[in-house]
Amino acid sequence: YLAKSSRDDIYKQIIADLEEASNLVAWPNESDATRSTERINKAFVKAFRARLCLQAAGYSQYPDGIRRSNDPELSVATLYPIALQECKDVITSNTAQLETSFEKVFRLMCEEDITAGGESLWEIPFAAGRGRVAFTFAVQHRSTDQYTGQPRGGSAGPLPFVFYDFDAKDTRRDVTCVPYEYGSAVSNVAMQELRSVDNWCFGKWRYEWMTRFVTSTNDDGLNKIYLRYAEVILMAAEIENELNGPSAAVPYLKQIRQRAFAQADWPTKVDAYVNALSSKELMFEAIVNEHAFEFCGEMERKSALIRWNLLQSKMEEALMKMNNLRNQTGEYADVPSNLYYRYVADEDGLRTKLDIYGLNRGENSDMSGEYTGFEEWIAPDLIADAKIASLYKNEPDKNQFWPIWQVFIDASNGMLTNDYGY
Known part of the structure; x- marks a missing residue:
């Protein structure tokens, strides 16, 4: 030992x-x-x-x-x-x-293009029935639909202020932060539907970008770029x-x-x-x-x-930003409160997608005459105290690492102990 x-x-x-x-x-x-x-x-x-x-x-x-x-x-x-x-x-x-x-970068990943020489230097490779990359991090699909046989995704996403921290002209913003999911399919066709301001999806992983139709009820097989x-x-x-x-x-x-x-x-x-x-x-x-x-x-x-x-200070900053966004104060004072939305043809004209007004700063006009849908997006009661408090439970700088599990300590013949107050 x-x-x-x-x-x-x-x-x-x-x-x-x-x-x-x-x-x-x-x-x-x-x-x-x-x-x-x-x-x-x-x-x-x-x-x-x-x-x-x-x-x-x-x-x-x-x-x-x-x-x-x-x-x-x-x-x-x-x-x-x-x-x-x-x-x-x-x-x-x-x-x-x-x-x-x-x-x-992420279309190639979702298309499972593993040709070397591009931006991906190495990927953790998963067989088709292993790994939960899309399962956890993709834009959510509420049911099986035209894009996937696996109604998953949406288990993790960016904090809501992240979208507004991006420059509006930064092309990374709309790839990274997605305010919608795919709802329950009708005749196997699902439509994009708005989520809530405190429940964004990551957009780097998308079943709709995959060329392989995922049929597993468990894992999805998408690689993780390391x-x-x-x-x-x-x-x-x-x-x-x-x-x-x-x-x-x-x-x-x-x-x-x-x-x-x-x-x-x-x-x-x-x-x-x-x-x-x-x-x-x-x-x-x-x-x-x-x-x-x-x-x-x-x-x-x-x-x-x-x-x-910077772990502790950035986590504390995140708490402050969540409160400021909820109350539309500080750096988020000019973020619109309301969203208007409608369905339009997508780029290839074969499908429909959400067209949303009100996500960008300065989009404060009443667009009810041009858009068919309306959603109150940001208000103090739409980002719950519990959501903000859930960012961390204990002081981050005192809990940077996982503890050694008790089962390993018990089997170590007294040689292993936990530090950091665990």
Whole structure:
């Protein structure tokens, strides 16, 4: 029986193992084995090593509090240059790239296109009857319908203020945050129906984008993208800002925002915005915000907030934002209270979709003459106290990690114990 190993020792071992692994695997499409995003490749290994270097050098909860490691091998001065070189190796290899649009990243994922060389560096692969990615995170379907034989999705979604935190011209917003679900089908055809302001769906995963009709009553088989090339770009921006200042980070942050906005908006939303980030502090804050807009719902945020020592403050900020949105005060004072909606033909003219007025700031006109449906959307009684209180029960910085389960402690011959007050 062994006692717990130090997290620092584990980090050092994995970082060393990944360095060795990077010499043993091929770049994407360099061999038959790396033509699929379901197989490990050099770009993923290097990017994953960069991510772990940042995690190991960052803040986290230790038994004596929130701090960085005391091990000089895990310092910022030691690990950030390693992480930057790994990012640059991936970038200059030209074996991965940002997809041409944000939506395309997730359409390809839902279409189960596993061709290497794009934005997905590696995906956790699931067989058709395993995994609950769409099952949990997709836009909800209340019944079997024209898109799916599995009435699931909608178990998790973004907090309601996230939609309003996006710039209205940011193309990531409507991919990420969806205010509707597919209702009960009639003659096997379901229509989009509004949900409530406190019950949004994630839009990155959609049965309606899949080319395979899911028939399993349990799992759905959709892969989970574990690491995207966009993260390599943002990690490079973060590290350059820390080591070499904001001007060194500018080209990387601009790449991410150029993909997020239409080219006509680049002068204001990309160039002016990024060029104004004249200090290390302003650039870091912008990168933290960009990370949220880019990776919302992809289960990347918590670990990043922990290493930035922002978990507690961002959770407290979320509580404040939920209250401000509910009361339409502060940064949400100009968010419309009411929605108007109607059904229109979709882009290919073969189906109908919801057309909604009132989601964007400034859409405050009475549109009852043009729209057939009306919904009171935001009011103090439409976001319950219990919903806001459910964001966290205990102090986040004192509960960053799961406890060791009692069954393992009982079987450890007295060698394992819990820290952190568990």
